[in-house]
Amino acid sequence: MIWVLAGTGDSFEIIDSLQKKGLSLIVSVVREYTEKRLAATGVKVIKKRLEPRDMRDLINRYGIDLIIDATHPFAVNVSRNVLLVSQEMSITYWRYEREELDLSIYPSEYILAVEDYQEAVTVAAQFKRIFLTIGSNKLHYFTNGLENWRDRLVTRVLPDWRFIKKAEEIGFTPANLIAVQGPFTSKLNRALLEEYKADVLVSKASGKTGGLDTKITAALDLGIPVIIIKRPVLDYPYVFSDIEKLITHCIKWKGSSHA
Numbered sequence: 001m002i003w004v005l006a007g008t009g010d011s012f013e014i015i016d017s018l019q020k021k022g023l024s025l026i027v028s029v030v031r032e033y034t035e036k037r038l039a040a041t042g043v044k045v046i047k048k049r050l051e052p053r054d055m056r057d058l059i060n061r062y063g064i065d066l067i068i069d070a071t072h073p074f075a076v077n078v079s080r081n082v083l084l085v086s087q088e089m090s091i092t093y094w095r096y097e098r099e100e101l102d103l104s105i106y107p108s109e110y111i112l113a114v115e116d117y118q119e120a121v122t123v124a125a126q127f128k129r130i131f132l133t134i135g136s137n138k139l140h141y142f143t144n145g146l147e148n149w150r151d152r153l154v155t156r157v158l159p160d161w162r163f164i165k166k167a168e169e170i171g172f173t174p175a176n177l178i179a180v181q182g183p184f185t186s187k188l189n190r191a192l193l194e195e196y197k198a199d200v201l202v203s204k205a206s207g208k209t210g211g212l213d214t215k216i217t218a219a220l221d222l223g224i225p226v227i228i229i230k231r232p233v234l235d236y237p238y239v240f241s242d243i244e245k246l247i248t249h250c251i252k253w254k255g256s257s258h259a
């Protein structure tokens with residue numbers, strides 16, 4: 001049985017491909033939105049924020065012998081935990097991670113790559129109007145670290161009541177909170193940057209699949225720099241960035257494990 005940890009748009013394609021190949025799988029998710037998207041597939045879905053103990057229980061209960069970690073590149077705690085559990089229980093672990101965008105193709109003076117959120121706040125502090133596209137979990141870094149943040153920050157989040165509520169609890173209001181579902185074209189990104197008079201755009205290094213390329217294109221069109229928060233680094237034993245290759249290896253794994 002394959003356990004897929006889902007959390008990105010790519011994970012839906014992985015799940016669909018595995019089903020079409022007749023491979024048995026179970027999927028774990030955190031967000032209700034992801035659970036709803038998977039409802040029509042017929043796959044067994046567990047919606048829960050899994051701790052290591054839960055992971056061990058799931059592996060034992062469902063007889064898991066292959067783990068595919070397709071969580072978001074920034075969900076590093078989840079990846080770290082499941083990797084450790086897989087090693088502890090001698091379960092094959094494969095990481096799928098969307099390919100990073102090559103930032104060297106853009107003018108270096110407009111690409112401000114930083115190591116973490118705290119450094120992003122430090123760099124953003126020199127700008128007046130800051131457009132955040134980092135989700136809702138790390139907004140507090142900016143609200144705690146910037147003076148007069150209510151007049152300076154605009155954030156874009158998914159139109160999920162939990163994300164909106166989290167932003168509102170921090171202090172965001174309809175004046176500086178945009179709740180909208182992607183994918184976003186360069187044209188739409190540019191329109192939003194212009195509408196909110198942004199001086200800088202802040203994004204995670206989410207790759208092309210995560211829309212980073214259209215954000216950068218829109219910002220460059222307006223002469224706006226982009227602060228890009230680098231991905232956390234984990235020492236994964238085996239990483240795929242091509243879904244087709246991942247599925248091919250899954251088929252080979254099935255053949256060898258049932259030979």
